[in-house]
Amino acid sequence: MKKHKIPLVSPAVGTQREVVALTFGKPAEKKVYLQSSLHADEIPAMLVSVMLQKRLHELESSGNIRGEITLVPVANPISLNQHLLGQFLGCFEMNTSRNFNRQFYPLRHLVPKIEPLLSNDKASNMLLIRSVLREGIDLEVPRTEFDSLQLTLLKLACDADIVLDLHCSLEADVHIYTNIAGWSQIEPLARYLGSTTQLLGNEFEGGTFDETIGSFWSELRNQCGISKAVPEGAVAATVELRGERDVSYAFAGNDADAIINYLTYQGVIEGEVKPLPPLPHSATLWASREEYHAPHSGIVVYLAKVGVLVDEGDPLFDIVDPLDERVTTVKSRTRGVFYMRRAIRFATAGAEIGRVTGRAAV
Numbered sequence: 001m002k003k004h005k006i007p008l009v010s011p012a013v014g015t016q017r018e019v020v021a022l023t024f025g026k027p028a029e030k031k032v033y034l035q036s037s038l039h040a041d042e043i044p045a046m047l048v049s050v051m052l053q054k055r056l057h058e059l060e061s062s063g064n065i066r067g068e069i070t071l072v073p074v075a076n077p078i079s080l081n082q083h084l085l086g087q088f089l090g091c092f093e094m095n096t097s098r099n100f101n102r103q104f105y106p107l108r109h110l111v112p113k114i115e116p117l118l119s120n121d122k123a124s125n126m127l128l129i130r131s132v133l134r135e136g137i138d139l140e141v142p143r144t145e146f147d148s149l150q151l152t153l154l155k156l157a158c159d160a161d162i163v164l165d166l167h168c169s170l171e172a173d174v175h176i177y178t179n180i181a182g183w184s185q186i187e188p189l190a191r192y193l194g195s196t197t198q199l200l201g202n203e204f205e206g207g208t209f210d211e212t213i214g215s216f217w218s219e220l221r222n223q224c225g226i227s228k229a230v231p232e233g234a235v236a237a238t239v240e241l242r243g244e245r246d247v248s249y250a251f252a253g254n255d256a257d258a259i260i261n262y263l264t265y266q267g268v269i270e271g272e273v274k275p276l277p278p279l280p281h282s283a284t285l286w287a288s289r290e291e292y293h294a295p296h297s298g299i300v301v302y303l304a305k306v307g308v309l310v311d312e313g314d315p316l317f318d319i320v321d322p323l324d325e326r327v328t329t330v331k332s333r334t335r336g337v338f339y340m341r342r343a344i345r346f347a348t349a350g351a352e353i354g355r356v357t358g359r360a361a362v
Ligand SMILES: [Zn+2]
Pocket: 038, 039, 042, 101, 167, 168
């Protein structure tokens, strides 16, 4: 295993943070990139990285890693240190309110530069594409520590074949976001993880990490059509490992095993390919999800568990007004999986409380 420390832009004199990347195996046909807790308060993902390190050390010692696997267990050292009045604030940079997982440098802007350089040979095209991606990222000069974090992570991942961004939600079961074109490659991971919800889309919420990589390859294929030998490219997914309090050795061990099983299935790890378990629910379009809001302020009492299939009309939660006898039950407007809900138990008027999946994607 090689440990690579990459310093970020120093935000203030006397302060210096770094991203630590651990690389197992050696360059071969496939490269895998995994990172945990880009939203730094999403700790289930970080514990999975700890479990993964143990397994990868063993696999490397026994010579069973065929490709190169880079793991960043702490993807956001900046927000790891953001605490306010006892609360850990990991999603947004406190100085600018920017979400750490939005507006990554748009790799798809490099497509016009790449397209005329492509030949009819897929293998040489792959090398060329990867080198243009790395050079394109290098040309971006980060002004802030935030920018340098995003560019560092993107550079580590841009030449990988499989990119997994490990997060968690507020209260949730395991669910996955990925690009429509890449779904067939990610589906085995969803099965091994027992993921209850698979949300597919080409555009999510404005330049997330996995979307930045997935949309680059989609755009390149769209621009080149079948006239150029465009390689398959990378598959990228955001994996939500339940809710933020679901930190346990049992969950993390199972999730790490599922990822190792997936990498074995993909041929990056040598070993027996485990049978694929059934997928609990079909993939759905991210854009057709339904969001549910508090109709007025009050106490939130959940009536549905996360990860379960609900029908249209099934109650999701009550909002209880403590100053009169008003209780409003919010019901599902669709049949789908109640895949995530807020961790709060008191809502302000109009606050988003939970989400149910919508129309099937395939
Ligand atoms: Zn997150």
